[in-house]
Amino acid sequence: MTARTMTIEPVSAFSSLDVLVAMDEGLFMAEGLDLRMASRESRDIRSTTEGTLSSPVTNQGRLQERGEATMFQG
Amino acid sequence: MIVCAALVVPPDSSVYVPQERAHRMVGLDYGNGTAYAGLQMLEGAVPRDAVTTCAAVTHPGERYAAMLRGEFDATVLQEPWITVAEKAGCRLVSTTFFHGTWVAGPDLDPEVYAAFLRGVSRAVRRIKADKRRYVSYFKEGWSAGYPEVQALTPDDFNLGRIQLREPTPIPEDEARWAWDWMASWGLIHGTFDVTAQINRKVEREAHDLAR
Numbered sequence: 218m219t220a221r222t223m224t225i226e227p228v229s230a231f232s233s234l235d236v237l238v239a240m241d242e243g244l245f246m247a248e249g250l251d252l253r254m255a256s257r258e259s260r261d262i263r264s265t266t267e268g269t270l271s272s273p274v275t276n277q278g279r280l281q282e283r284g285e286a287t288m289f290q291g
Numbered sequence: 292m293i294v295c296a297a298l299v300v301p302p303d304s305s306v307y308v309p310q311e312r313a314h315r316m317v318g319l320d321y322g323n324g325t326a327y328a329g330l331q332m333l334e335g336a337v338p339r340d341a342v343t344t345c346a347a348v349t350h351p352g353e354r355y356a357a358m359l360r361g362e363f364d365a366t367v368l369q370e371p372w373i374t375v376a377e378k379a380g381c382r383l384v385s386t387t388f389f390h391g392t393w394v395a396g397p398d399l400d401p402e403v404y405a406a407f408l409r410g411v412s413r414a415v416r417r418i419k420a421d422k423r424r425y426v427s428y429f430k431e432g433w434s435a436g437y438p439e440v441q442a443l444t445p446d447d448f449n450l451g452r453i454q455l456r457e458p459t460p461i462p463e464d465e466a467r468w469a470w471d472w473m474a475s476w477g478l479i480h481g482t483f484d485v486t487a488q489i490n491r492k493v494e495r496e497a498h499d500l501a502r
């Protein structure tokens with residue numbers, strides 16, 4: 218069976234320990250999914266200190282907006 | 292995955308209970324789930340007009356350091372920084388949990404998403420069977436370069452703060468509550484429309500395939 222590929226935005230253990238373990242232990246591949254994690258370039262990273270409560274600056278979703286990732290954690 | 296967020300004060304803070312947070316500056320990483328969890332912890336204890344916050348950096352380690360420098364009176368942290376803060380004598384004034392929710396575009400293939408759900412579910416079962424084995428993951432990634440994190444041992448972690456659940460469809464009442472709560476703070480506008488927020492066709496098909 219050929220694995221399907223999907224790319225997600227970068228994640229951290231505090232919110233995605235399950236995803237990181239599944240990647241490292243081959244659990245996605247065992248389900249026919251070649252899961253890849255995109256990396257952010259410096260141009261993708263802005264500080265949350267530039268935003269306000271009602272108009273926040275977040276880095277989540279930028280790679281997905283550009284079509285470089287299918288999913289991100291909101 | 293369930294995210295744990297803790298409202299933390301420095302060791303020398305006069306704040307011991309959430310009600311004492313009124314009119315005290317809390318540094319939040321606006322726009323992220325941790326910040327919204329912080330607002331919910333604060334508004335559960337003090338009137339909204341007494342909730343006082345400022346923008347703080349996204350990286351919890353840098354936010355923690357800014358709090359210790361006195362740039363604000365408290366902040367909200369996730370693991371491993373909750374554990375780091377506790378070891379340094381900081382106090383957890385309150386803790387809460389929230390869902391990390393995946394966001395996808397309209398082109399998400401249900402079969403691919405189903406494979407993702409199956410992989411995550413298998414990982415959840417493995418981790419829950421032996422959480423201590425996996426706490427080293429909290430020392431990697433964006434926490435890797437911090438000596439205070441690297442000094443943590445597996446026994447330092449409170450496993451009760453590491454909670455996982457196999458993925459389920461998003462309950463409409465919870466999505467509506469989250470929307471209405473955010474709207475009440477002026478963070479989003481308009482009324483909740485479940486069809487605009489959740490693609491039930493893709494969600495249902497993927498969860499059916501994942502069984």
